Amino acid sequence: MKKNNRGVALLCLLALFLTSCTGTQAAPQEETIQFFAMDTIMSITLYGEDPRPAGLEAQALIERLEKLWSVTEEDSDLSAIQSGGGTPVAVSPETADLLEACLHMAEETQGAIDPTVYPLVRAWGFTTGDYRVPPAEELEELLDRVDYREVEVSVQENLVTIPQGMELDLGAIAKGRSSDLAVNLLQEQGITSALLYLGGNVHALGRKPDGTLWRVGIQVPGDAGGAYLAVLEVEDRAVVTSGGYQRYFQQGENTYCHVIDPATGLPVENDLSSVSVVGPNGTTCDALSTALFVLGREGALEFWRQSQMTWPEEEHFDLILLGHTEEITITPGLEGRFTLAPGYEDWELEVAHP
Numbered sequence: 464m465k466k467n468n469r470g471v472a473l474l475c476l477l478a479l480f481l482t483s484c485t486g487t488q489a490a491p492q493e494e495t496i497q498f499f500a501m502d503t504i505m506s507i508t509l510y511g512e513d514p515r516p517a518g519l520e521a522q523a524l525i526e527r528l529e530k531l532w533s534v535t536e537e538d539s540d541l542s543a544i545q546s547g548g549g550t551p552v553a554v555s556p557e558t559a560d561l562l563e564a565c566l567h568m569a570e571e572t573q574g575a576i577d578p579t580v581y582p583l584v585r586a587w588g589f590t591t592g593d594y595r596v597p598p599a600e601e602l603e604e605l606l607d608r609v610d611y612r613e614v615e616v617s618v619q620e621n622l623v624t625i626p627q628g629m630e631l632d633l634g635a636i637a638k639g640r641s642s643d644l645a646v647n648l649l650q651e652q653g654i655t656s657a658l659l660y661l662g663g664n665v666h667a668l669g670r671k672p673d674g675t676l677w678r679v680g681i682q683v684p685g686d687a688g689g690a691y692l693a694v695l696e697v698e699d700r701a702v703v704t705s706g707g708y709q710r711y712f713q714q715g716e717n718t719y720c721h722v723i724d725p726a727t728g729l730p731v732e733n734d735l736s737s738v739s740v741v742g743p744n745g746t747t748c749d750a751l752s753t754a755l756f757v758l759g760r761e762g763a764l765e766f767w768r769q770s771q772m773t774w775p776e777e778e779h780f781d782l783i784l785l786g787h788t789e790e791i792t793i794t795p796g797l798e799g800r801f802t803l804a805p806g807y808e809d810w811e812l813e814v815a816h817p
């Protein structure tokens with residue numbers, strides 16, 4: 464026994480000696496994979512000894528999820544649920560899990576995010592691009608078909624039931640869940656450093672290979688050139704932004720954005736031009752980005768304060784709220800990690816009270 468211990472100690476010493484002799488390990492390779500999915504350009508930058516296969520697997524995973532959660536493809540899980548006509552429909556475990564997460568966030572936000580909002584989204588033309596302002600009576604009628612409480616999900620049996628006439632849209636949360644699942648996959652493949660851009664969803668795994676924090680740009684609302692207003696430094700965080708400027712149409716004097724308030728059936732129009740949610744979980748951040756954008760500045764801050772008191776510490780999140788007139792509110796957790804970019808230093812930056 465004693466001899467054995469000595470042997471192990473010797474081996475450890477030898478290993479240490481060899482590592483120090485070989486000096487620093489070869490620098491990890493960088494690989495960037497770009498593709499189009501979920502109606503947006505995505506890119507995954509990852510580091511490792513041979514990182515490309517893991518990156519391609521993550522891409523394949525996201526493309527598979529896109530097929531499951533598409534509202535337009537006929538063989539998607541969402542289309543199958545729609546055609547269930549009030550009877551239980553078998554779906555993949557990923558769909559049942561995501562829908563359950565979405566219903567949970569709908570509960571938390573009192574319906575500000577609601578996966579049954581799809582008939583309204585389509586009526587305004589956001590699926591087809593045939594934009595229009597639906598008449599009040601039509602909205603009234605469609606609102607009757609919007610209520611997340613009528614959706615039934617069994618994650619044990621992977622079954623979903625919705626009433627006849629109801630339709631689902633997971634667009635407010637799908638990219639967040641995709642980044643979570645892609646990051647899990649990369650970690651399983653031994654990747655410890657990666658940055659994923661899935662449209663407005665950024666997800667950082669670990670730190671940069673040199674040990675410094677990832678630097679994520681926060682976009683100037685509505686700037687077509689994609690100028691950055693500020694830089695946020697993060698590690699193991701999702702940064703998810705919802706904004707009226709991301710997709711909208713104009714008619715006359717009015718602008719109508721793609722986030723719909725499920726309480727009124729109308730596109731959101733309030734004191735926010737965007738909400739970024741910074742937290743450990745992409746799914747939660749994505750759901751919140753949409754919901755808090757619906758709630759407006761005070762509603763968003765109130766929700767954040769409540770969550771600070773009632774959510775487990777490891778689920779706490781931070782916010783960046785942009786108004787319409789060069790004002791920014793951040794929550795205290797971002798202090799020291801949020802820096803206004805050159806040219807934007809005169810924007811009014813306020814730190815919210817806990």
Ligand code: AMP
Binds near residue numbers: 578706724749753757
């Ligand atoms: P996001 O960019 O994450 O805020 O998601 C916006 C997308 O979610 C829209 O393009 C719609 O497809 C869908 N959507 C719009 N409003 C809502 C809402 N209040 N709840 C759930 N999904 C919504």
Ligand code: MG
Binds near residue numbers: 636705749750751754
């Ligand atoms: Mg969202």
